[in-house]
Amino acid sequence: MSVRLIGITKEFQDPEREGGKLLAVRDFNLEIGEGEFVTLLGPSGCGKTTTLRMVAGFEMPTSGEVWIGGRNVSNDPPNKRDTSMVFQSYAIFPHMSVEQNVGFGLELKGRPREEINREVKQIMEVMGIAELAHRRPDQLSGGQQQRVALARAIVNKPSVLLFDEPLSNLDAKLREQMRLEIRRIQQSFRITSVYVTHDQAEAMTVSDRIVVMNRGRMMQVGTPFEIYSRPANRFVADFIGRVNLLPVRVERLAEENNLVRGEDGSTFQAVSAAPGVREGGQALLMVRPESLSVSGAEGDAASDTGKLVFARGVIDKTVYLGATVEYEIDAGLGKPLLAVSHDPVDAGFWRTGDRVTLRYSPRAAHLLPVDSD
Amino acid sequence: MRSYGSQAAADLRRAARDPVLLAVLLLVTGSLIVFVLYPLFSVGAASLDVGGGKLGLRVYREVAQSAYLRKAFFNSLMMSTLTAVIGTFIGFVFAFAVTRARVPLARFFNTIAVIPIVSPPFIGALAIIMLFGNNGLITWNLLRIQNFPIYGFNGLLLAQVVTFFPVAYLTLKGVLESMNPILEDAAMDLGGTRWKVFRKVTLPLAFPGIAGSVLLLFVETLADFGNPLILAGSKFPVLSVQAYLQIVGMYDLPKGAAISVLLLVPSLLAFYLQRWLVSRRRYTTVTGKPQQSTTQIVSPGARIALLVFCLIISLLVALIYFSIVVGAFAKVWGFDHRPTLEHFKFVFGVGFKAVRDTLIIAGSATPFAGLLGMIIAYLVMRVRFPGRRFVESVSMLSFAVPGTVIGIGYILAFNHKPLVLTGTLAILLLNFIFRYIPVGIESGKAILSSIDPSIEEAAVNLGADSRKTFGKITLPMILPAFFSGLVFAFVRGMTAVSAAIFLVSSRWNLMTVHIMAQVESGNLGAAAAYSLLLVLIVAMAIALIRLVLKAQYGKFGGSMLHF
Numbered sequence: 051m052s053v054r055l056i057g058i059t060k061e062f063q064d065p066e067r068e069g070g071k072l073l074a075v076r077d078f079n080l081e082i083g084e085g086e087f088v089t090l091l092g093p094s095g096c097g098k099t100t101t102l103r104m105v106a107g108f109e110m111p112t113s114g115e116v117w118i119g120g121r122n123v124s125n126d127p128p129n130k131r132d133t134s135m136v137f138q139s140y141a142i143f144p145h146m147s148v149e150q151n152v153g154f155g156l157e158l159k160g161r162p163r164e165e166i167n168r169e170v171k172q173i174m175e176v177m178g179i180a181e182l183a184h185r186r187p188d189q190l191s192g193g194q195q196q197r198v199a200l201a202r203a204i205v206n207k208p209s210v211l212l213f214d215e216p217l218s219n220l221d222a223k224l225r226e227q228m229r230l231e232i233r234r235i236q237q238s239f240r241i242t243s244v245y246v247t248h249d250q251a252e253a254m255t256v257s258d259r260i261v262v263m264n265r266g267r268m269m270q271v272g273t274p275f276e277i278y279s280r281p282a283n284r285f286v287a288d289f290i291g292r293v294n295l296l297p298v299r300v301e302r303l304a305e306e307n308n309l310v311r312g313e314d315g316s317t318f319q320a321v322s323a324a325p326g327v328r329e330g331g332q333a334l335l336m337v338r339p340e341s342l343s344v345s346g347a348e349g350d351a352a353s354d355t356g357k358l359v360f361a362r363g364v365i366d367k368t369v370y371l372g373a374t375v376e377y378e379i380d381a382g383l384g385k386p387l388l389a390v391s392h393d394p395v396d397a398g399f400w401r402t403g404d405r406v407t408l409r410y411s412p413r414a415a416h417l418l419p420v421d422s423d
Numbered sequence: 424m425r426s427y428g429s430q431a432a433a434d435l436r437r438a439a440r441d442p443v444l445l446a447v448l449l450l451v452t453g454s455l456i457v458f459v460l461y462p463l464f465s466v467g468a469a470s471l472d473v474g475g476g477k478l479g480l481r482v483y484r485e486v487a488q489s490a491y492l493r494k495a496f497f498n499s500l501m502m503s504t505l506t507a508v509i510g511t512f513i514g515f516v517f518a519f520a521v522t523r524a525r526v527p528l529a530r531f532f533n534t535i536a537v538i539p540i541v542s543p544p545f546i547g548a549l550a551i552i553m554l555f556g557n558n559g560l561i562t563w564n565l566l567r568i569q570n571f572p573i574y575g576f577n578g579l580l581l582a583q584v585v586t587f588f589p590v591a592y593l594t595l596k597g598v599l600e601s602m603n604p605i606l607e608d609a610a611m612d613l614g615g616t617r618w619k620v621f622r623k624v625t626l627p628l629a630f631p632g633i634a635g636s637v638l639l640l641f642v643e644t645l646a647d648f649g650n651p652l653i654l655a656g657s658k659f660p661v662l663s664v665q666a667y668l669q670i671v672g673m674y675d676l677p678k679g680a681a682i683s684v685l686l687l688v689p690s691l692l693a694f695y696l697q698r699w700l701v702s703r704r705r706y707t708t709v710t711g712k713p714q715q716s717t718t719q720i721v722s723p724g725a726r727i728a729l730l731v732f733c734l735i736i737s738l739l740v741a742l743i744y745f746s747i748v749v750g751a752f753a754k755v756w757g758f759d760h761r762p763t764l765e766h767f768k769f770v771f772g773v774g775f776k777a778v779r780d781t782l783i784i785a786g787s788a789t790p791f792a793g794l795l796g797m798i799i800a801y802l803v804m805r806v807r808f809p810g811r812r813f814v815e816s817v818s819m820l821s822f823a824v825p826g827t828v829i830g831i832g833y834i835l836a837f838n839h840k841p842l843v844l845t846g847t848l849a850i851l852l853l854n855f856i857f858r859y860i861p862v863g864i865e866s867g868k869a870i871l872s873s874i875d876p877s878i879e880e881a882a883v884n885l886g887a888d889s890r891k892t893f894g895k896i897t898l899p900m901i902l903p904a905f906f907s908g909l910v911f912a913f914v915r916g917m918t919a920v921s922a923a924i925f926l927v928s929s930r931w932n933l934m935t936v937h938i939m940a941q942v943e944s945g946n947l948g949a950a951a952a953y954s955l956l957l958v959l960i961v962a963m964a965i966a967l968i969r970l971v972l973k974a975q976y977g978k979f980g981g982s983m984l985h986f
């Protein structure tokens with residue numbers, strides 16, 4: 051079912067702060083479509099958990115409304131809301147077997163025994179934990195507990211599934227495996243989901259749309275592509291991956307054909323511009339490191355067809371990672387530029403002190419407003 | 424202030440969404456007010472009542488002008504201080520010997536120190552009279568001294584030290600166990616001598632615990648009623664007994680109430696000082712796990728000294744229980760020690776009503792106290808509501824309030840409208856329930872603070888209301904706390920005297936009160952038989968609960984109880 055958050059603000063008492071208050075979430079508006087998977091992404095303390103807990107009903111908004119499936123649930127307690135949550139700590143009931151844990155929600159709903167058994171069995175098979183049915187929680191590995199928590203949430207066929215950093219207690223490998231699993235399960239049941247994480251790769255993998263938050267505010271909502279390639283402001287651009295930013299003046303703002311001029315007078319083209327970029331005003335030109343290609347000083351431009359010169363400089367540092375090579379280039383801009391080459395064997399390999407030319411494609415260039423948060 | 428108000432309003436609104444929870448909140452808060460605060464308030468009000476509906480300090484002036492009562496005040500404070508210091512010293516030596524020096528017979532010493540905790544608090548006094556009294560086994564039968572001066576200071580100090588050193592032992596054992604012996608090892612490694620390490624590392628680390636134990640013993644001794652009633656005599660007045668005598672002997676309620684207030688004030692001061700100390704005692708618990716030290720912190724000579732000391736104290740405790748057992752089967756204590764079952768015939772015959780009453784009262788108050796303790800622990804730790812701090816501190820109050828005070832409070836509060844309970848079963852039950860919840864609450868809180876609150880949130884999220892969450896999730900998880908709450912409530916209920924003595928009636932009487940009466944009329948044999956039966960019942964109850972826990976939780980179940 052769809053979820054709507056309308057003008058949500060949450061204030062906590064915090065005697066240690068001046069004013070005694072802490073605005074954990076401010077004026078938050080979001081509409082989540084039926085079956086959609088939306089991720090809340092942001093640095094620690096930005097209000098993701100608080101927002102999620104307001105959807106579940108564990109926190110009451112100081113102002114604003116929560117709607118689930120066309121019904122205002124703002125005043126419903128958590129047990130009356132049709133949401134199921136997967137907790138960061140899994141919150142498996144330690145005194146119940148796996149089977150009892152998974153069936154607990156159905157039991158509370160007063161379903162007949164046979165039905166509970168059937169449903170529980172089925173979901174445990176889907177989750178690949180059928181053989182754990184009679185285990186006690188303390189006999190499970192982290193990944194198994196994770197699956198039990200997920201099964202327990204899904205078996206109730208909730209209107210909304212909520213996840214609060216469900217993978218943060220797993221090791222890196224399992225994390226990658228489980229995020230695909232979560233996506234698969236969500237897709238097959240088509241349950242509207244809200245997912246909280248501060249890991250951008252995780253957000254990119256699982257989400258239909260990502261909400262980037264900072265200090266209680268929503269910074270941007272969009273598909274993973276939009277968030278990564280067309281960030282709305284400097285915060286989002288910085289938070290999701292690494293960026294090269296050049297201060298520029300906007301000469302011309304036109305559909306897919308923007309022209310800007312750098313401080314040294316050179317011109318750049320960019321296909322896209324974030325809202326708030328004005329013709330004649332200042333802006334930031336953004337190009338991701340993997341969109342900068344490195345070639346020799348006088349460069350065989352032929353291999354970079356359609357690419358324009360971004361800057362010239364000297365290699366400062368080279369980090370060889372096997373699959374990729376990362377370069378830091380001193381182009382006399384104060385901050386070094388970053389470039390990532392994905393095919394070092396073919397594209398050539400540069401060493402510290404080499405003079406190089408960096409090129410970019412206007413399709414990978416994006417303009418950001420200067421004074422955004 | 425406004426924002427605090429709005430927060431409280433929001434909390435209340437949240438609570439109101441769950442009617443069961445709201446009802447429980449109101450019920451708990453209301454009953455704490457009625458059955459804990461209101462009696463205390465009644466004591467205060469009665470002490471200020473100067474007749475004619477006026478308030479004043481006249482009664483206090485009278486108390487202050489009476490040299491006898493001034494002496495009682497002084498005696499009480501002196502006695503409590505001495506007992507606290509000596510008891511803590513003995514407790515520390517025991518705890519140190521058991522946990523650190525690893526003396527031989529450690530388990531035996533542990534048992535010796537725990538037995539008095541599950542016995543009626545006046546058993547020391549009873550045994551001391553049997554040993555050193557007019558017809559005492561040692562003073563009369565062995566040494567042929569008549570009228571040995573056991574009544575008064577000497578006897579009382581001995582009885583109270585024996586009664587209360589185990590409390591210090593248990594407290595300090597916990598403190599020493601939670602102290603990381605690696606610290607001592609490190610100090611020795613740095614070249615400290617054993618004595619230096621003890622003085623510079625062990626003792627300072629244990630100091631907050633020691634101070635806490637002194638204060639705790641001070642509170643308990645000040646409140647002690649059974650021992651002084653038997654042993655203090657008229658030449659050595661103490662406050663708790665004087666309050667009782669004013670009310671039961673002289674029918675002077677205002678004066679009894681005023682003495683109670685004098686008793687209450689130092690108790691509360693010491694209690695809150697103790698809590699404050701414990702709350703900031705952070706650095707002693709470096710690691711939670713008891714660890715075995717690898718080096719020997721104690722020299723062989725010191726170990727022998729510790730062993731001898733513990734043996735002497737243990738001998739004293741053993742002597743006490745020995746005389747109770749022998750006394751229960753001896754024809755006429757002090758004169759005719761031929762074995763007999765006469766006293767038990769009396770206990771199981773004419774005197775059996777008190778046994779039955781005690782079992783009914785303690786037995787039915789126990790589950791309520793246990794459950795209420797868990798409910799309060801849950802509310803305090805897991806539910807946000809206005810007045811949470813209030814519920815928490817009021818429910819812990821009975822740790823600090825001497826039984827005599829609360830007993831007098833109950834007769835003052837509940838012998839008139841709107842609630843007339845005097846002489847009923849209810850007044851005893853309510854008194855027991857509200858006095859014996861704190862241990863359950865404390866251990867419930869300790870367990871809950873180690874359990875992630877999201878466990879309960881998960882249950883709510885799956886559709887459980889607060890009642891189901893508590894019953895199906897919280898309670899099963901804090902079951903060990905529930906059981907230690909049960910054991911505490913039962914032991915205390917079975918052995919209660921100080922408050923109960925005001926509340927018993929011909930319809931509902933208690934074994935402990937009967938024992939006191941037998942002692943007073945010189946019938947030591949019957950008193951010993953009653954006491955023995957009482958200790959056996961308590962021991963059986965604890966064994967039963969242990970058995971249940973073992974069946975439920977395997978072989979570690981038994982160790983969930985701290986006895």
Ligand SMILES: Nc1ncnc2c1ncn2[C@@H]1O[C@H](COP(=O)(O)OP(=O)(O)OP(=O)(O)O)[C@@H](O)[C@H]1O
Binds near residue numbers: 064072092099101
């Ligand atoms: N119950 C509370 N009382 C007071 N302040 C709170 C409470 N819960 C959260 N906060 C504060 O609100 C802010 C947002 O917290 P929240 O837990 O939502 O952050 P988060 O984005 O989930 O962070 P993390 O990634 O660290 O989990 C933080 O500053 C936090 O300290």
Ligand SMILES: [Mg+2]
Binds near residue numbers: 099100
């Ligand atoms: Mg969080």
